[in-house]
Amino acid sequence: MLLRAAPPHRSREEAQRLLQRIGDATDDALRGEGILPGIRRSLDRLRPGSYADLQHVIRLSGDLGPEAFPLLLEQYEEHAGLTSSEFFTPRAVTQVMAELLVCEGSAPIAVHDPYLRGGELLTAAVEAVRRAGSSVALPTVRGAGPNEDTLRLAGMHLMVQGVPARLETGSAAPWTELDQPSLTADRIFLNPPFNASVSAVRGRKPEQWPYGPPPPGNDNFAWIQYALGKLNPGGCAAVLMPNNALSSANGQEQYIRQSLVERGALECVIALPKQLFRGTAIPVSVWILRYAPGRRKEVLFVDARHMGVMQSRTRRILTEDNTAAIVRAVEAWRSDGERSVSHVGVDGLSTAAEPDDIRDRGYSLNPADYVVREMAATRHAEDLERELADSMEAVRRARHFMIGADVRMKQVQRESDFVRALTGDSVLGHWEERPLGELCEVQAGPSPSLVKSTRSAEGDVPVVLPTHLRDRRIVALPDQVLVPREHAEGRLRNYQVAAGDILCVRTGTTGPSALVDAPQEGWILGSNLLRVRRFVDPVREVLPEYLLAFLSLPAVEEWIRIRSTATTAIGSISTASFRQLPVPLPPWDEQRRIGDRLRAYDRQIVTHRDFAQAVERSRAAWAEQVMQEAVTVMRPKKTRKEQVS
Known part of the structure; x- marks a missing residue:
């Protein structure tokens, strides 16, 4: 309505008068709601550079919602x-x-x-x-x-x-x-x-x-x-x-x-x-x-x-x-x-x-x-002994997996001819570009109210949250949100994840992705995530490991962030926007080789991190065992009921 009432010459002076009309109309609306007016006084201090500038701001404002x-x-x-x-x-x-x-x-x-x-x-x-x-x-x-x-x-x-x-x-x-x-x-x-x-x-x-x-x-x-x-x-x-x-x-x-x-x-x-x-x-x-x-x-x-x-x-x-x-x-x-x-x-x-x-x-x-x-309360001596033994066994297992990952990485690094082969013009000419929505089904997580209404301390099916996406994998955490199995297979059935699905963060720190493995089969998609599930169609086949590698590229994560709609202090990308992501698609064998080798990198990252965490745990257990007297000082005072008993 404001733009339709624009004067024919549209000078800077007319822009100032339009601002005054906006201020008056807003103040009238505020008075009608019992709110102290004052917008006209604030707008009087503005000096638009041109009428076109003001028109542009009005158009942008018209697209904004309450959120x-x-x-x-x-x-x-x-x-x-x-x-x-x-x-x-x-x-x-x-x-x-x-x-x-x-x-x-x-x-x-x-x-x-x-x-x-x-x-x-x-x-x-x-x-x-x-x-x-x-x-x-x-x-x-x-x-x-x-x-x-x-x-x-x-x-x-x-x-x-x-x-x-x-x-x-x-x-x-x-x-x-x-x-x-x-x-x-x-x-x-x-x-x-x-x-x-x-x-x-x-x-x-x-x-x-x-x-x-x-x-x-x-x-x-x-x-x-x-x-x-x-x-x-x-x-x-x-x-x-x-x-x-x-x-x-x-x-x-x-x-x-x-x-x-x-x-x-x-x-x-x-x-x-x-x-x-x-x-x-x-x-x-x-x-x-x-x-x-x-x-x-x-x-x-x-x-x-x-x-x-x-x-x-x-x-x-x-x-x-x-x-x-x-x-x-x-x-x-x-x-x-x-x-x-x-x-x-x-x-x-x-x-x-x-x-x-x-x-x-x-x-x-x-x-x-x-x-x-x-x-910080001190544990019994037998508990400390058990913790030290368990932690040393965890170090041994972590070292075993780390050595295996290192051996695989040496093989990958020796295959330098593979990298050169992938970058040749003749090979790249076989790649095609397809929107993500043509290759995969993209599903947004359930509403927060639905998850909240179904979660239970007695539940047995975890809900995947953004914090569980680490190093392109899904990890279990102590504060896992759980829902009963009857809800997971009933009201939340459409939000279950399967091995081969890729989960992406859609709200907040948008971009990070992770591949669902067999242990997470049947878990529930979190509200702030998107589930990417490939179509079973040979014509538009995409390998999950390759797609995960592509989605994890810094340039792709930046593409997602740029298109995140900042409707609140925390940005969010819509399902429709995510489906438009252009995906470069090489032939199947090259997808497999790219995915396999990058997963080898991921495996090395994860095993080295797991080994470091196991060593840290073992160090803490040993230190606590040999310094029990120092830990005793940190015990909470006994309550009077405890003293009496």
Whole structure:
């Protein structure tokens, strides 16, 4: 409509007037949704170089859907020069917080964010409810924020997602607003400004802080108590805190931590890795709080500091596998915590502690004081002997396979005439180029909600995740997601993999591929993967080993990355785009020779890596055996129940 109303001369002045019309129309739409206007004022500062430039931007904007808004927020955050109190919450962190809070029960809930940034926490909460399906009612959404520009962005973020929300201009220290309405919520999501210096006690008497007055000059624990004070009975809150709040030496903060533990208000602490936020390397933790007097006082500690992958030199992201592992650790404890007060997560991420244990550590809430100590407990002497013997046997086996791979590689390297023969013009003239979709069936993985609804700790069929694709093969990992066999052969039957299939990462770090071997037959394709399965057709026959070699070329991985659609912060390539990949296809015998020789390289890489890992394991076993006294020092203190028994 805007382009159809363009003036005939299309001058730069007309471009400026069109921008003003866009601003006015947008502000009218915002007012209609109860959102603070201000787009016209922002657009008045722009100076388009030409009318054609503005037309091009309008056309591009018309192709964007609601899913593009998080990407726009990231660009705004990168270029707007936001302060640390305005940084947006990383998407993976919002997903963890939302998954842990919003899907308990099916009754409608009220969700509130008292320090809105870009609306990312509230949006994540609504998305989590939608992923849960019709069994959970959509929440009512409220929020407040002190920054008008980001408050407006938050409103637009929620509006394009189809989420009606009540947003208000708030305070950087809302507990000082004595006439503030007593609005409460069932779920509170909060990423407050860290270590803010607004006096936390101003405007309130000491007895008005139920868990203890925060120290002047640091509002971290004022925000904690504000969130708890706004919860309805049975409600819960997820609050991001800087890690210095976990075990600070300040007496007032220590007293508040003590009160939170002894009164059962703290359910869980999740330590996250550093460098998650844009513009700062500060590590943070998620605190799960509950207003549920009488609940058990055990606290779950999750240590996820080692997780994530570096997206750039200064920015780390949590993968979908990482967030799923964190959520699984908490859900597993919630499901069995009522029956066990000594829960140690089988995932190696989590440990539950009673108030006695936390009291013995001076009310430190640092997961490293619990999870790591449990993992470092000394084993019995016979266990150490067995581990050393097993590790030495593993070294022997790994060396045997490595020697075999080295012998095969010597044969390959002697066949230099083969390489020269393949590069001759007469041979290359027999190659043809075909789109991947003409050679193979390309199948995308199931929806995340389908996998989530079918997975089970008692399952026996693994789901292949991107982290399982290593060195062009599929490896099993300790945190494997499992589904029951009846689901694998029923609802997920179309997503089973077979030997000879090639799996490619389609979301996130797009490009890496792996060949399915016989041991993985029947496993389930993960949501973030594509399955490439060759057609049984002699006319368009392609050898899986050759195709894997081609898909693993750096140029091909770059082709995939370039065509990944960045609809969110993490890119994704569509099935249709992947089918268009041009594949150079030599004759069958040459495909076989190329595939065989490159698989020999892969075999050498894998066997040498396996040998190095076996030697590392043997070294650790030997060191632990001869230095048992040093390891004993790292044992966790016995609980009082253990001492009595």
